[in-house]
Amino acid sequence: xxxxxxxxxxxxxxxxxxxxxxxxxxxxxxxxxxxxxxxxxxxxxxxxxxxxxxxxxxxxxxxxxxxxxxxxxxxxxxxxxxxxxxxxxxxxxxxxxxxxxxxxxxxxxxxxxxxxxxxxxxxxxxxxxxxxxxxxxxxxxxxxxxxxxxxxxxxxxxxxxxxxxxxxxxxxxxxxxxxxxxxxxxxxxxxxxxxxxxxxxxxxxxxxxxxxxxxxxxxxxxxxxxxxxxxxxxxxxxxxxxxxxxxxxxxxxxxxxxxxxxxxxxxxxxxxxxxxxxxxxxxxxxxxxxxxxxxxxxxxxxxxxxxxxxxxxxxxxxxxxxxxxxxx
Amino acid sequence: xxxxxxxxxxxxxxxxxxxxxxxxxxxxxxxxxxxxxxxxxxxxxxxxxxxxxxxxxxxxxxxxxxxxxxxxxxxxxxxxxxxxxxxxxxxxxxxxxxxxxxxxxxxxxxxxxxxxxxxxxxxxxxxxxxxxxxxxxxxxxxxxxxxxxxxxxxxxxxxxxxxxxxxxxxxxxxxxxxxxxxxxxxxxxxxxxxxxxxxxxxxxxxxxxxxxxxxxxxxxxxxxxxxxxxxxxxxxxxxxxxxxxxxxxxxxxxxxxxxxxxxxxxxxxx
Numbered sequence: 001x002x003x004x005x006x007x008x009x010x011x012x013x014x015x016x017x018x019x020x021x022x023x024x025x026x027x028x029x030x031x032x033x034x035x036x037x038x039x040x041x042x043x044x045x046x047x048x049x050x051x052x053x054x055x056x057x058x059x060x061x062x063x064x065x066x067x068x069x070x071x072x073x074x075x076x077x078x079x080x081x082x083x084x085x086x087x088x089x090x091x092x093x094x095x096x097x098x099x100x101x102x103x104x105x106x107x108x109x110x111x112x113x114x115x116x117x118x119x120x121x122x123x124x125x126x127x128x129x130x131x132x133x134x135x136x137x138x139x140x141x142x143x144x145x146x147x148x149x150x151x152x153x154x155x156x157x158x159x160x161x162x163x164x165x166x167x168x169x170x171x172x173x174x175x176x177x178x179x180x181x182x183x184x185x186x187x188x189x190x191x192x193x194x195x196x197x198x199x200x201x202x203x204x205x206x207x208x209x210x211x212x213x214x215x216x217x218x219x220x221x222x223x224x225x226x227x228x229x230x231x232x233x234x235x236x237x238x239x240x241x242x243x244x245x246x247x248x249x250x251x252x253x254x255x256x257x258x259x260x261x262x263x264x265x266x267x268x269x270x271x272x273x274x275x276x277x278x279x280x281x282x283x284x285x286x287x288x289x290x291x292x293x294x295x296x297x298x299x300x301x302x303x304x305x306x307x308x309x310x311x312x313x314x315x316x317x318x319x320x321x322x323x324x325x326x327x328x
Numbered sequence: 329x330x331x332x333x334x335x336x337x338x339x340x341x342x343x344x345x346x347x348x349x350x351x352x353x354x355x356x357x358x359x360x361x362x363x364x365x366x367x368x369x370x371x372x373x374x375x376x377x378x379x380x381x382x383x384x385x386x387x388x389x390x391x392x393x394x395x396x397x398x399x400x401x402x403x404x405x406x407x408x409x410x411x412x413x414x415x416x417x418x419x420x421x422x423x424x425x426x427x428x429x430x431x432x433x434x435x436x437x438x439x440x441x442x443x444x445x446x447x448x449x450x451x452x453x454x455x456x457x458x459x460x461x462x463x464x465x466x467x468x469x470x471x472x473x474x475x476x477x478x479x480x481x482x483x484x485x486x487x488x489x490x491x492x493x494x495x496x497x498x499x500x501x502x503x504x505x506x507x508x509x510x511x512x513x514x515x516x517x518x519x520x521x522x523x524x525x526x527x528x529x530x531x532x533x534x535x536x537x538x539x540x541x542x543x544x545x546x547x548x549x550x551x552x553x554x555x556x557x558x559x560x561x562x563x564x565x566x567x568x569x570x571x572x573x574x575x576x577x578x579x580x581x582x583x584x585x586x587x588x589x590x591x592x593x594x595x596x597x598x
Binding site (some may be wrong): 049087097098146149 | 497498499500501502503506510514
């Protein structure tokens with residue numbers, strides 16, 4: 001089911017959480033709301049779920065206005081950052097909760113819960129309490145619980161935010177596979193741009209209660225609408241009044257057309273990439289990012305004179321903030 | 329901080345002596361006096377019609393006050409912690425009033441409202457349902473003085489548990505009522521139980537507020553604490569021994585409550 005958010009505004013006391021936010025989520029897509037903390041992404045998700053009431057604007061699910069509809073009747077599944085497991089119930093009872101509320105026949109509940117526990121790999125854990133599960137297992141249980149009632153829309157609020165890095169990476173891939181199999185329209189809130197790029201079909205970048213840009217991961221990365229999006233989605237370096245990605249800078253040992261002479265001040269080997277800091281004759285220091293292969297060919301050392309090829313206008317963006325305000 | 333062994337021992341000794349002097353010795357003496365004329369005499373004091381009636385009245389008042397304060401207390405804690413209603417700060421302050429005001433003032437205040445010269449008193453009396461100097465007033469006074477316990481035990485638990493589970497239940501289709509019974513109540517159950525125990529203890533032992541609104545007629549409007557008080561103020565060693573016997577009954581009731589509380593405490597710790 002598609003979701004349309006139109007002109008949503010929300011304040012908490014003096015704090016403006018959302019201003020004039022509009023968003024379209026395509027049917028069957030996995031959309032990420034990406035932004036720093038306080039950007040309003042969780043508030044927007046909670047408004048879509050009906051857990052928070054907007055001051056202005058409307059929410060439509062599959063063309064039906066649900067702005068004043070209670071969360072119980074929106075046909076959503078919601079997954080919380082801290083799992084929100086029912087602590088006094090077994091894993092089995094947690095997953096069965098929504099089905100029992102709907103007073104479905106026992107046999108049906110039994111089959112559906114077993115099916116879901118298998119889907120999330122917790123078949124052997126049904127009789128345990130959530131407190132006996134690891135964080136990753138608890139979140140899978142929470143997902144099974146949300147999916148049990150066959151929601152039209154699945155909403156995930158920083159679902160992997162409380163997990164270890166390796167469990168996160170694993171669950172991310174698992175979520176993507178699950179989405180491809182089940183095809184439920186999904187909205188995921190995250191502050192991790194890598195997570196958004198890896199999992200989502202579409203990313204809405206949020207900042208200070210607004211959506212700055214919406215697009216595919218490649219669009220928002222390669223053609224950021226402004227310097228905030230550029231800086232939030234990946235490393236950016238300042239070159240005069242413009243921002244560029246450090247991996248778009250080409251470094252050569254021979255003079256080239258349009259290349260600027262510079263001196264290497266520092267070389268940092270980071271395993272899969274090599275960072276080279278250079279000083280341009282009349283500008284501030286700039287950091288370039290090279291692959292291991294590129295760095296191996298150049299064999300740079302501090303003090304070397306190199307030629308820096310600055311990329312075309314398509315890879316640059318004008319900085320609105322003064323120098324020094326942006327660090328990458 | 330690590331204490332040396334002699335320091336630990338002396339601290340323990342002081343604590344035990346303190347408890348012994350203030351609690352164990354006086355209570356022990358009450359027991360001793362109860363049984364100094366023999367077991368059968370003590371039993372006789374405990375089974376006079378007045379004593380039996382006092383025991384049942386005490387239990388009756390607690391049986392009315394405790395459930396009412398439990399329902400009110402849980403509801404009130406939910407309003408304080410979960411709602412965004414205005415006036416929560418005032419409610420929060422008002423709930424502590426019974427702790428701050430001397431019980432005797434509670435009794436006097438009830439007389440002002442429900443006494444024969446009070447606002448509603450004559451209406452109740454004319455309709456054959458007197459409140460002051462009768463059991464209903466004693467129930468009201470007990471409810472008032474034991475009101476804060478459940479709220480004060482449950483509210484922090486509600487804060488600690490958080491709203492996540494309730495929101496999850498809502499997104500899974502549960503109505504507020506279903507969420508309350510299936511999610512909220514189970515997660516605050518130890519807080520409620522502890523509040524109930526404290527409320528019961530207070531309801532059984534209250535004397536100040538109840539004394540003022542009771543007609544103090546043996547066999548009709550005497551609770552166990554009032555019976556202890558009345559027998560103790562009568563002249564003659566026999567009456568005083570009777571007071572000790574009634575006091576022992578109260579002590580047994582309190583010990584039962586303490587036992588329940590200890591069991592709950594150890595369960596809650598898990």
